[in-house]
Amino acid sequence: MNDAASFRLGHAQSRDWEEAAAQCLEQIGPIPTAANLGFLYLTDIFADQAQGILEYFRSRSGVQHWAGTVGIGICATGKEYYQQPAMAVMLACVPEDSFRILPFYNRAADRLPGAWEDWLNQSHSLLAVVHGDPANSNLPLLLEQLNDELPDSYLVGGLSSSHGAHPQFADDTVEGGLSGVVFNHTVPVATGLTQGCTPIAGQHTITSCDNNIISGIDHRPALDVFNEDIGEILARDLNRAAGYIFAGLPIKSSDTGDYLVRNLIGIDSQGKRIAIGDLVHEGQAIQFCRRDGKTAWEDMQRMLDDLQKRIAGTPRGGLYFSCLGRGQQLFGEDSAEVNMIRQSLGDFPLVGFFANGEISSHRLYGYTGVLTLFL
Structure with missing residues (x-):
């Protein structure tokens, strides 16, 4: 696989975050020279170490741009981690001018910077991957506002879930609002929503x-x-x-x-x-x-079958945001929910987390799964 086409994945569980991070990098292997964006998801046990973990991955990988957050549970290809110290990281190789890290939104008065104007004018079919703080009562308004500011856009994402702090990654560690990354038309994607x-x-x-x-x-x-x-x-x-x-x-x-x-x-x-x-x-x-396991399973398979018809071959990478009320509660043990994705769409790098609310098309959902595939 050449660098320009690759997404690389690492995930690990350890009480020592440096040990877990080192295991992730070992799984990723040699960092592709074209890697320019990282997705990082931590279980909330590591919430207080979020800044140090981000700095570790940035310095060891050389990748400067990062997005992600914390969850009571996180997931990677074929694996779910709940209530244990774990992390998952995915490095992406995408065209250099294909994305922008979303500035931190936490007030209705916040707007996209003027420096984005030229990029937006040259872009279309935008996809925004966003993470939100569930404690911010303005989130529904902020999502609508962001959707209005991004022409021809589609929003996907989830609200952080944590027993404590809710840090997010947007090149830096932030908390309290909305953040993420916006892709333009040069990054082909497919998305799906499944109801629980x-x-x-x-x-x-x-x-x-x-x-x-x-x-x-x-x-x-x-x-x-x-x-x-x-x-x-x-x-x-x-x-x-x-x-x-x-x-x-x-x-x-x-x-x-x-x-x-x-x-x-x-x-x-x-x-x-x-x-x-x-x-x-x-x-x-x-x-x-x-809400029951049978109906959730059936609708999950419906979404996966639909995506399979829409894509050609195995995705390069993916993001999955699922509700905390799904996962083990509806699909059972042994990472059954994310294994459905692998069984239907193939073995590809996938990261995500179990959210306190899911975002699809600028709306806040509950008991859903939102899957985004990079093609």
Whole structure:
């Protein structure tokens, strides 16, 4: 494989971060002279050492540009690491003027630098790989703003997950907002989204609500409609529905039936109201969904089959951002979720992490997997 075509991968687990980093570099082998971008994902156990780890990889590899973040779990080709000190790094060889590291966004007033103007004018079909801090309440606005500033763009990524700090890598170590890397049309890619839930019944319309509290659906008490959809057994014991039944908010512009999954956070049996983890408005569509391993597995395979039809041969590299609520919980042990990717698309360098929310087409999802392939 020549340098210009190669992506190189290393991943390791060790309580000593320098030992893990050295193992990663050993797996990568000789650094291609064309390597100019690194992706770095750490389990949150290494969050406090993030700056030192970044500096180590930059000095040892000679690669100056980096993007990535931390997760309670991370993944690499055929391997998932949970609740253990681990890291995964992928070096990419892409055309020198094909990407820009995204400046750090943490306020609505932030904008892309003026120096990007010429590059944007000469670019099209942009892909932004972004990482966000779940503690920043402005993230939905920042994602929309970034999408507007990048012409003809598509955003993919995830929110950091951690028991402590949420560092991100954007040439430096940053925290508190949105960061990442933007590619232009000279880097061919394919992306896919898989849902972890499946609708139970048809769509309804919210007819009465206040912020995130829904009192009326289809001009009927919201809880009555909810109980009918989930069935008599669950309706008799609503506690059993927790963690299994969710609210789905269909996306108007989607031609593939995508919907945003939101948690049910409260039920008022007396007032026959339900509360969900998002703001809603009258006239908005809603459907109730269930989450289980079978439906997640089936939709994952659907996404992989679709991608397989769209690409020619094995990808050069890939990024996978999956929800913390997927992985072992829905697919079982032994890295089953990422092994599905390898079995369907081949053995290629892949890195990513298990997120506190996933980003696809500038929207925040939950219980999904977002796969990006470099072709």
